[in-house]
Amino acid sequence: MDIQSVQAELxxxxxxxxxxxxxxxxTALFALAPRGHEVAEIEETLGTVKAFGRVRVRGRKFNTKLNRLSVLCETREKLDPTKIPPDVKHPTTEDSWPVIIVGERTALGDAVKTPLKSLLDASASNDSAESIIRAVGDLLSKIEKPSGENSSYRRLRMFSGTLPTPAGEEALEHWLxxxxxxxxxxxxxIKEKRRRIMECLRGPALSVVKAVRTAEAxxxxxKCxxxxxxAFGAAESGEDLYFEFRLLQQEKNEKLSDFLRRLEQSLTKVVSKGGIPASRVDVARVEQLLRGAIHSDLMLIQxxxxxxxxNPPKFLELLAEIRAEEEYAAARVKLSTSVHRVHANKEVDGRQTEILTxxxxxxxxxxxxxxMKTEPCQEVGDDNDTVPVPVSSVEFWKCRGSSAEETSV
Structure with missing residues (x-):
């Protein structure tokens, strides 16, 4: 009897x-082995498949329909249906032992075989490229895309709604x-998205979502x-948020680009609450930029x-223009500072020279x-060309005294 005909029963x-x-x-598999094989031989034969790992026989019974031994085996690791072969060959006799697992390997194999067979038949009967492309398209359409239920994703951080925000949790605005x-x-x-949200909630926030699910399963x-x-956000209407948006002003030492990003964040909240229609976003952004940028008048003019x-520009276009102008202004300031430093260094060098002189x-x-202090008094000749030698003040007065006495005599 063919194994495929009793696949579901097995x-x-x-x-x-x-x-x-x-x-x-x-971790369980079903091997159909011929009669006359011992447990150790069965384990050794199945152990030749790397995907099985270590295999242990847990039970045996004879199947009269297939005239084979039905052997229940257990593996140490979980089995991957995509890596399990449909049969295992005995290393000595080369007999094929069909392997049955609880998985989607067989169903996937049947789904792929039929389109492949049709592709080969079409290629054999008609060698045109159009028929081959059509067959490949049918094959791709029948192969189901992998489900995203177990795909990797960035897990949301925890949120409880407690204030102040505990360590390791996210603030409400960032979490939302x-x-x-x-x-x-x-x-x-939708079920998986709801599960991802609930697994990151705890405390009061989890209680709120549970109450919502109780009312609507x-x-x-x-809606969650x-x-x-x-429950935890600010109870502000769209009009209140728009009024706060119109009061925003540029802070001291705040770049114009940073102020624009702050405006955009507030404007997004206003639109989400219905404070202004989405069609007026660009106009409102430029109006408040002109009103609130009190420290960047020159840049706005430029x-x-x-x-x-x-005809206001979009947010990204306006942000790119402002950042380019800021970089240009910063480069001018840097160049001016460099030139001033060179002139200052030259002045310092001149002053140092004067000090040394x-x-x-x-x-x-x-x-x-x-x-003048150490040298003695010397007689001065009548020769006018002779230069008197400097003497100390004491010796000078002594010399004056001696000259006065001689004159009186």
Whole structure:
């Protein structure tokens, strides 16, 4: 009897056998071996398959329909259906032992074989490229895309709604932003999105979502996030948020680009609450930029923002222009500072030269003064060309006294 015709029966038998032996279906397999093989030989033969790992026989019984031994085996690791071969060959006799597992390997194999067979038949009967392309298209359409339920994703951080925000948790605004991004961009099911949200909640926030699910069992992930925002967010209307937006001003030493990003964050909240229609976003952004940028008037003039008020640029375009102008201004300031530093260094060098010259002159005067103190009084001749030698003040007065006495005599 063909194994494929009783495939479903064998899988059902494997499930029942695993339940009776208390085995995990993900680590169990069913081998159909000929009669006359011992347990050790069966384990050794199945052990030749690397995907099985270490195999242990847990039960044996004879199948009269297939005239083979049905051997229940257990592996140490969980089996990957994509890596399990449909049969195992005995190393000596080269006999094929069919292998049955609880998985989707057989179903996937059948789904792929039929289109492949049709592709080969089409190629054999008609060698045109059009028929081959059509067959390949049919093959790709029949192969199911892998489910995103177990795909890797960035886990949301914990949120409890407690204030102040505990360590390791995210603030409400940041958490809601990441959660809404996951709901909008992820291609997994609604149930999986809801599970991802609930697994990151605890405390009061988890209680709120549980209450919402009690009232509506199949509540959407977006409604769960709306409930959290209503329970823990600021109770502000769209008009209140728009009024706060119109009061924003540039802080001292704040770059114009940073102020624009702050405006955009506030403007996004206003639009989400219905404070202004989305069609007026660009106009409102430019108006408040002109009103609130009190420390960047010159840059606004250089960018001609006021002249473009009737046809305002988009956020990213405006941000790119402002950042380019800021970098240009920073480069000008850096160049000016460099030139000023060079001039300052030249002035310092000139002053140092003057100081050294003065020090040398002072040292020379000190030496001359010391010489005047130490040298004795010398007679001065009548020759007018003779230069008197300097003497100390004491010797000078002594000489004056001697000259006076001689004159009186």
């Amino acid at each position: 899988v059902t038998e494997l499930r029942e056998w695993c339940e009776g032996e208390f085995l995990d279906e993900e 932003e990441q959660a809404r991004l996951m709901v909008e961009e992820s291609d997994c099911s 199949n509540v959407t992930p977006s 996030l709306d409930a959290i925002e209503s 960018l001609k923002i006021r002249e473009r008020k009737q 003065l020090k040398a002159e002072i040292k020379e005067l000190k030496t001359l003064f010391a010489t």
